[in-house]
Amino acid sequence: MSTLVLPDQQVRVENTTVRHVRPTRRLGASLRKTLYRSGAIIGFLLVWELVPQFVLEPASRVFLPPLHEVLQQLWKMIISGDLGTHIVASLGRSAIGFILAVIIGVPVGLVVAWFAKVGDFLNPLLEVFRNTAALALLPVFTLLLGIGELSKVSIVLYAAFFPVLLNTILGARSVDPLLIRAGKTLGLNNFEIFSKVVLPASVPIIFTGIRMAGTSAVLVLIAAEMIGAKAGLGYLITNSQASFLIPKMYAAILTVAVLGFVVNAALVALEQHFSRWARA
Amino acid sequence: MSTIEIKNLTKKFLRSGANESTAVTAIESLDLRIEDGEFFTLVGPSGCGKSTLLDILAGLSTPSHGEVLVDGEPISGPSLERSVVFQQYALFPWLTAAANVLVGLESQARHGQGPNKADRRARAHEYLRLVGLEGVEDKYPHELSGGMRQRVAIARALAHEPKVLLMDEPFAALDAQTREQLQDLLLDIWKRTRTTIVFITHGIEEAVYLGQKVAVMSAKPGKITEIVDIELQDRQAVDDIRSTRQFGEYRHYLWTLLHRHGRQGEEATIDKTLITSGASA
Structure with missing residues (x-):
């Protein structure tokens, strides 16, 4: 039996490529970077605060109240719990529709991708649906399902379903064939190739679809709520406008913006977590 | 053989x-x-x-x-x-080095052959050591150099002792x-x-x-x-x-x-x- 003399040294050298930077300098640099990046937002908020006060005439000022009035109104709505009720109503509908879309979209996408004939058959129809704006179908949903929760959740489900479905198909189809070949030579049968190679390999692309679905779930719901609803942020916006409670309307819009931002950031974090290995 | x-x-x-x-x-x-x-x-x-x-x-x-x-x-x-080592390594990027080496051993186990669970882990580590890769068991392929990836691929091809x-x-x-x-x-x-x-x-x-x-x-x-x-x-x-x-x-x-x-x-x-x-x- 000969002993193995292995070039350990080389392996270790290959491994040390981390650059060392002094922590204080890094902190200062990142602070400056953060400031620079939030500059545009701060500028925008300043314009919002100052232009209505010093530039606009009192008549038009009514339609665009300065930021501090909107924030005061927002604070009142938070304290009263009014805002919370609407947020819960909206988020609940989005979440149910979105989760259903993921639960249905991923398995259907995998089946379509795995069975090429099913895919060939369904693809033209999917393309038609995908390119039909969800909101164009809102009247249809309202006619068939009424103006209650069912039609709201359904339109969210519809809007979120296609990004999930299409990205799952794309992900499963774009798996490196080499990995499938490697899996076969390592004794994996067809089902194992699917569950242990195709599925994990498509996770990053599937999560991109899930992120897109989450964003459109919120966007479509707000619009749907503006057309017919008794609660929710979309309802709050149109209702405030109709009641001429302009600061309240802006407070609701601001809430929608923050909510969209938070949902997207959460989904981006989730996406990055599940595709850490793909960052080569 | x-x-x-x-x-x-x-x-x-x-x-x-x-x-x-x-x-x-x-x-x-x-x-x-x-x-x-x-x-x-x-x-x-x-x-x-x-x-x-x-x-x-x-x-x-x-x-x-x-x-x-x-x-x-x-x-x-x-x-x-009959194991294969490919030019482009073909490691599963979502698995660690050790988990990659375990793939063949686990297939073997599903057919009722090869070592038991604890021994499989030990075997994976043994083969990583054989190819000169001690201490990278928990690293992902993208954290390894080309040479190290191919060493992992060789360990993966050999761990279940093919003929x-x-x-x-x-x-x-x-x-x-x-x-x-x-x-x-x-x-x-x-x-x-x-x-x-x-x-x-x-x-x-x-x-x-x-x-x-x-x-x-x-x-x-x-x-x-x-x-x-x-x-x-x-x-x-x-x-x-x-x-x-x-x-x-x-x-x-x-x-x-x-x-x-x-x-x-x-x-x-x-x-x-x-x-x-x-x-x-």
């Missing part, structure tokens, strides 16, 4: 054209016998069908005519008995220094395990350094033009065997064989008997 017999093997591909499909012959009437425990290298220009041949040996592709027998049994698909190791230009994507290290590593492993190795390369020097036999392939259609016995002493016992006269003669002889087929009709300028007599000296 296994004997591989290839009998009258032909592989044709259908290339779909505008109106009709034309058949392209990748390999034509190829006969070859690879002995048990042999280190067999195949060298040839790109497009000569050597990767196609390896695919058929791996069971990833089926012959159009003829048959391939491993220990007298025809190949009926991929098998853990045949098939290697498709495994070191072609590596830099020269890393390549030489891995060539020596592979020779060490082969000496220890005596696994039958079929090694495909387009590097003449690599073929001579590693192989006990070198088969020279020519393209269009792919066939083996000559099999050369390499009778060099233990590669690692001599300092820089690549610079010895004998090694150079083998290298040149194979070079001539490969280039003769570019220019039909010309004869190899080196007499083969010269080399074989030199080997016994």
Whole structure:
């Protein structure tokens, strides 16, 4: 039996490529970077605060109240719990529709991708649906399902379903064939190739679809709520406008913006977590 | 350890054209016998069908005519008995190095063979150590260099102790220094395990350094033009065997064989008997 003399040294050298930077300098640099990046937002908020006060005439000022009035109104709505009720109503509908879309979209996408004939058959129809704006179908949903929760959740489900479905198909189809070949030579049968190679390999692309679905779930719901609803942020916006409670309307819009931002950031974090290995 | 017999093997591909499909012959009437425990290298220009041949040996592709027998049994698909190391590593990027090595062992376990769970982990670590990778068990492929990835791939191919190791230009994507290290590593492993190795390369020097036999392939259609016995002493016992006269003669002889087929009709300028007599000296 000969002993193995292995070039350990080389392996270790290959491994040390981390650059060392002094922590204080890094902190200062990142602070400056953060400031620079939030500059545009701060500028925008300043314009919002100052232009209505010093530039606009009192008549038009009514339609665009300065930021501090909107924030005061927002604070009142938070304290009263009014805002919370609407947020819960909206988020609940989005979440149910979105989760259903993921639960249905991923398995259907995998089946379509795995069975090429099913895919060939369904693809033209999917393309038609995908390119039909969800909101164009809102009247249809309202006619068939009424103006209650069912039609709201359904339109969210519809809007979120296609990004999930299409990205799952794309992900499963774009798996490196080499990995499938490697899996076969390592004794994996067809089902194992699917569950242990195709599925994990498509996770990053599937999560991109899930992120897109989450964003459109919120966007479509707000619009749907503006057309017919008794609660929710979309309802709050149109209702405030109709009641001429302009600061309240802006407070609701601001809430929608923050909510969209938070949902997207959460989904981006989730996406990055599940595709850490793909960052080569 | 296994004997591989290839009998009258032909592989044709259908290339779909505008109106009709034309058949392209990748390999034509190829006969070859690879002995048990042999280190067999195949060298040839790109497009000569050597990767196609390896695919058929791996069971990833089926012959159009003829048959391939491993220990007298025809190949009926991929098998853990015949492991493959690919040029592009083909590691599963979502699995750690150790988990990659475990894939074959776990397939084996599902068929009721191989070690139990605790021993499988130990075996994965043992094979990573064998390829010189201690301490990277929990690293992901993207955290490793090309050389380290190919070491993981070799460990993964060997951990379930296959009878045949098939290697498709495994070191072609590596830099020269890393390549030489891995060539020596592979020779060490082969000496220890005596696994039958079929090694495909387009590097003449690599073929001579590693192989006990070198088969020279020519393209269009792919066939083996000559099999050369390499009778060099233990590669690692001599300092820089690549610079010895004998090694150079083998290298040149194979070079001539490969280039003769570019220019039909010309004869190899080196007499083969010269080399074989030199080997016994």
